[in-house]
Amino acid sequence: MTNRQIVLDRLPQSDRLAPEHFALSAGERPTAGEGEVLLKTRYISLDAANRAWMQGATYRAALAPGQVMAGGGLAEVVESRVPHLKPGDLVFADTGWQEYAALPGTHLKALPDLKPETHLLSVYGVAGLTAYFGLLECGQPKAGETVVVSAAAGSVGSIVGQIARIKGCRVVGVAGGAEKGQWLVDELGFDAAVDYKSPEFKRQLRAAVPDGIDVYFDNTGGDIFEACLFAMRNHGRIACCGAVSQYDGAAPPHGPRGVPGLIVTKRLTLRGFVVMDFADQNDRALADLQSWVASGQLKVQEDVIDGLENLPKALIGLLAGENRGKRMVRV
Known part of the structure; x- marks a missing residue:
């Protein structure tokens, strides 16, 4: 016993x-x-x-x-x-x-x-619900907009990108390594992927979002957050879900630079959340997630x-x- x-x-x-x-x-x-x-x-x-x-x-x-x-x-x-x-x-x-x-x-x-x-x-637990509410309630994407998600091959990010595609958005995933990026595009239907481990990361990001980012779903914080922040379009929305780049090891030497000015001049909305904030809407979210899985739209x-x-x-x-x-x- x-x-x-x-x-x-x-x-x-x-x-x-x-x-x-x-x-x-x-x-x-x-x-x-x-x-x-x-x-x-x-x-x-x-x-x-x-x-x-x-x-x-x-x-x-x-x-x-x-x-x-x-x-x-x-x-x-x-x-x-x-x-x-x-x-x-x-x-x-x-x-x-x-x-x-x-x-x-x-x-x-x-x-x-x-x-x-x-x-x-x-998909029907914390990961799926976090992706659903973080994107749809905090990011509020509209069809035709560009959505970028970091840690895109992870539990939350992989679902965020697929929901954005279901909603008619162009989706760019940020992940570590070319193999993960290929998987996001070939298997999950992302429009593009960017390798944050590459020395050419910022150039790759600019090439993947030539017209800027409408919605950024942030799972990482740090340098990826900073790069996406500078690529945001006017009136863009950022859903702040996590900061995994800052959890393990020494603290970063600085935070994102130029944040106050960017937020003001681009009229950005940044919203932090935890999944429990939306618990009263779980039934609706689960119904949508189950429907998308059953139809094959969500892998x-x-x-x-x-x-x-x-x-x-x-x-x-x-x-x-x-x-x-x-x-x-x-x-």
Whole structure:
């Protein structure tokens, strides 16, 4: 009746995240108290935000050494002491990196019976909903406009670009390496891709958006954000989703330069968001996403790794850009 866990053994300081920052431990399997459910984790979601939580408080409390590493997971209800959930139901919950978790059931909701169930973590989970609301509510693209998305081969970016195409936009993806760029164009239907690792990145970007950018979906911050900012058209919109380039390692020496003047002269709109902001609209979003997947307009790419013990390596690899689409670990 043990519960294997990955503990955040020590916090990275200026160094990059490494396996030695984590430890594998075994605790006692918890039980469900009054108002709680006992969950058995099936899949754990890996996201760049996992790393950001180590830097301090965000939309959740900062992580501390000795804690079970935080993270969301797709989990099965094993025991329930709430009326709306029963054993066998699947939920998305803040399970942490462990096999079992006892959590309050108040805000947990049984997920629909959809196959493959991994889609509940990717296109129908946080990744798909983040892409949907970030682009459509914050970016507000119009048919014929040019949309640029960074980290375009990742879990959110790959969906953002496809939704923009569905909405009639011209789509340019920023990704690392020619192989990922080719995949975006050939498989996902992007109109162009730009390699941010190339010394010719800025020239490539200018060539890909000769008339400028109407909507920029930012997953990276840093130099990519700065380059796209200077390429924005008047009245452009920027949806600020993440800053993965600044999560791991030393802080950048400076932020984007000339920002206030650009925002004013180009009359730009920058909007930060987290997916929970739009929770009351989830049903509409899921209906659209399911329709697009069923019709073949939206392709789902998943990167599934086996084994709880492989979570640290899998997160480190995600931060290095190893994955295509949604990375998760099958527990």
